[in-house]
Amino acid sequence: MGHTSLDKIIALQRNPANIRNLCILAHVDHGKTTLADCLVASNGIISGRLAGKLRYLDSREDEQIRGITMKSSAISLHYRNGDQEYLLNLIDSPGHVDFSSEVSTAVRLCDGAIVVVDAVEGVCPQTQVVLRQAWLENIRPVLVINKIDRLIMELKLTSQEAYTHLQKILEQVNAVTGTLFTSKVLEERAEKEKIEERESGTLSGDQVYDWSAGLEEADDSHLYFSPDQGNVVFASAIDGWGFSIQQFAHIYSQRMGIKTEVLLKTLWGDFYLNAKAKKIMKGAQAKGKKPLFVQLVLDNIWSLYDAVVTRRDKEKVEKVVTSLGVKVMARDSRHSDPKVLLSAICSQWLPVSQAVLSMVCEKLPSPLDMTAERVEKLMSVGARRFDTLPQQTQELKRAFLQCSSSENVPVIIFVSKMFAVDTKALPQNRQRPLTQEEIAQRRELAKQRHADRMAADQRATQPNKEKYLTLKDSKPAEEETFIAFARVYSGVVKKGQRVFVLGPKYDPAQALNMLPEKYSASDCVPEVPHLSCCSMESIYLLMGRELEELEEVPAGNVLGVGGLEEYVLKSATLSTSPACPPFTPLNFEATAIVRVAIEPKHPSEMPKLVRGMRLLNQADPCAEVLIQETGEHVLVTAGEVHLQRCLDDLRDRFAKIEISASKPIIPFRETVIRPPKVDMVNEELGKQHKVAIIHQVSQPQSHINTLHVDPSGLVTLTTPNRLATVSVRAIPLPQEVTRLLEISSELIRTLEQVNMSLREGKNLDISLSTVEAITELKGQLESLLQGRKWRNTVERIWAFGPRRYGPNILLNSVEGYQRPSVWQCLSRGDKVGEAGAQATVLRDFDNSIVSGFQLATLSGPMCEEPLMGVCFSIERWDIQSSAASQKQDSMEKDSISNEAVVEIKVEGSSETTPQAGGIASGPSQARRRPDVSSADCYGPVSGQLIAAMKEACRHAFQAQPQRLMAAMYTCEIMATAEVLGRVYGVLGKREGRVLHEEMKEGTDMFIIKAVLPVAESFGFADEIRKRTSGLASPQLVFSHWEVISSDPYWVPTTEEEYLHFGEKADSANQALKYMNAVRRRKGLYVEEKIVEHAEKQRTLSKNK
């Protein structure tokens, strides 16, 4: 525990005013864990000499090997700032994109954050992401610009250049904050206006629209990072030094007799020292003078590096050492690596822990300073507004703000993740340091054993060994224990206490009605949805890789809770009050996209694998585990590195069996496009293309007499019993519409839920903001779907699919058929247009059409992947009323014999023959008779209609030019000019596309932004790293879906195409390769020749 005792920390936990909960956030490799090491060393937990090298908080083996953090971990530190003592609950987070979910879990529990930026690399993609995450959670950041030593040693900048460089970095960081702030202010203003509008009821006639209103009033000065505000530290974590302006202001105010306040204002900025006048003047740049920051601060550091590392000037070093008054040990000054001496001097002169921790204590808020805004945000789940929550729930806000630890306030805890630790490592099971007596006792025992063994050795040793082995085997396999990573927001958590576990869908309003008053968690388990009770078996203080058991933890602290694995999957809200709402879900930035199928090496070990995957699912905030329709066990992860970690965890910790993972399953989407105008060699396309399309469509043979495709792509299909006919056309949706549908999928899902309950006659209360969002979506769709083809389409949208919220549209173009549109919740109470008799019949089967559409969009005809960006327009839909009667018959007259039912049906159908004239092949009544009579053998009409609709959609899809869509990653690669060519080479080979390239100011680095298909991304990061000798390492982030331009069904038809691509033409067809790979994986038929040009082999052998 270092030099702070556990008792001390327990005492500090009781004073929330002096607690700081903070996390360290940054882009990957900017030095978070190294900085954390320095802070941990200041508590004596690790030695100062090892700080920066040990990376103490990277406690996993793979973290140490790879050199990146993968899990966030917490440690409690003690710090004395002036006469105050502070408790710092510090969480180190990973910077790699694959683990950004770990950042979300860390940020939720904190009130503040240290954002670390590499002085050379500056603001990187993940820096922006973490700043955004901090912003979304309303936590206050401070800045550490790390790795200043690289400016001296690597970039060899002069102190003046370094100053300019640092200014630029600050500008970049502030620009990101500025954008976040502006968007928030504008959003708030819009919100306010809406409320005002609603309240005033009427709109005043002449409204002046002032776009800048709000921005000017809002005070944003405290938001920005600036050294004179005291929220920036310059550091080199690896060399152990760091400073804020305050420190230098103190030093120079004593030495030069200038007031500290003056120095604080002028040390950073365009000020210089006029030595003659003994004054600080403005305008250093204009006059070509050295700014104060360069003269008084950077120059000192530069000359120290120069003396110690570059020139190794012993005399000068000694002078410096005595003038700074630091003590250097002889072995440090004699060390062959000058860096050792340097860090020995610097870490005493400007200890980084001192600079960072005092900034943290002064600038970051304590748990008592939690803002009302943040509390409301945490408590209002989903679309609900805070003021619509029940009264008792709103009262809890006070508990949050008070952060009180008295006995009569409710306990509120949030668990942000579950992590697994080895059961043996728990403090209950850990070996304590032994007392003297115990040591003596053990010594005796060991002696005894040794003597025994000697004696046994004389006899036969064999049996003994066996016994030993069997003994070892029979020991129960050590288990993993799950600990919840949590924070107490109110009340005191006690060991063994019982609390409610509130699921994410728990509704306090409903529960308060159901539960008797003063219901407590120690009563029996209530029957309220999404509510259960549990007791906290043990509570821990998190100390990096160690845990310390505690009896109780007061409000405002971060803690670990044991014994929740049965009740909490990944995150949860715990409380003693049933009025507490579940906290808003964590903001995850990453999309899980890489999926692999997993199976055990030995099939008999399947149960172990299943159990292991369940544990893995619980232990990782982002990994998903699911069983596909095919029966495969699939693991979905955020990226390659994450996948590797999950597999290692599964193998070594959770399942403990040999497993084999498939190649990553790459998702594709299928779509149709407008007929292209040019062929593969960019020649104008004539009529021949259309011929090819028709040729494709006529392939399926099974529907020969019920299917009709007209040249314009309209597909007409009749059900096998010939009672119903649908005509469908597939139309490509404009790209923007697809994208809009994709990003609005959550909203569409809500819309669908509302419609569902409307259909069932229930009235669901939806919040105003949801209604507004839906109206806005509708408006956006209307403005995007313009032109003759899309006239009035938005009103006619029948459904979205697949799964009712996907990016495909079903359109009702049936003449004279009116049905409630998907937007019905917007115009509640409006009557749907008068429905004719035919329409009523159609209404009965409405659901079948939607189901058929859902099935068709879930897996397309190319390789059974979901469709995207396709609009299916139903242009005709006939159904004979007999079908309807059949439906009723089958429902009502179950007892009637088969014969009788057939009779009725036959009659029905003959009555309505004229209506059925539209059927494409126009079968005669006589022919139909036997079909109808055997209608039963095809099953109920509704089922047949589903199948017919699905088939019709598939054929309509095939009647258009089909394309695959590939998932794309974006990546930003930083590389020096020498390796630029190789980076381009790798990108080119993997079908990547460079979006732009620019030079990073002040360095010789280039930043390349590129997109790359996910299918080509495996091993990409490794390859880039190898080819550039580790200089560039890209991070891949999922960005969008993109149509692959080549046609997978393309065969060369013209002379030029033969010339270009050869007869087989498989070299050019990437889309075909992808499609076949998917088909092969799914066990679908792949059209391929296995042996080609067999005669060539003969020639080869002849040559031998």
Ligand SMILES: Nc1nc2c(ncn2[C@@H]2O[C@H](COP(=O)(O)OP(=O)(O)OP(=O)(O)O)[C@@H](O)[C@H]2O)c(=O)[nH]1
């Ligand atoms: N030159 C220099 N190198 C540093 C400094 N701080 C850290 N490094 C090096 O940068 C590398 C990454 O450091 P880490 O502390 O692991 O970075 P991190 O931000 O924790 O990385 P992730 O957790 O993977 O996101 C290590 O090789 C460190 O030695 C510094 O001040 N100067």
Ligand SMILES: [Mg+2]
């Ligand atoms: Mg790290």
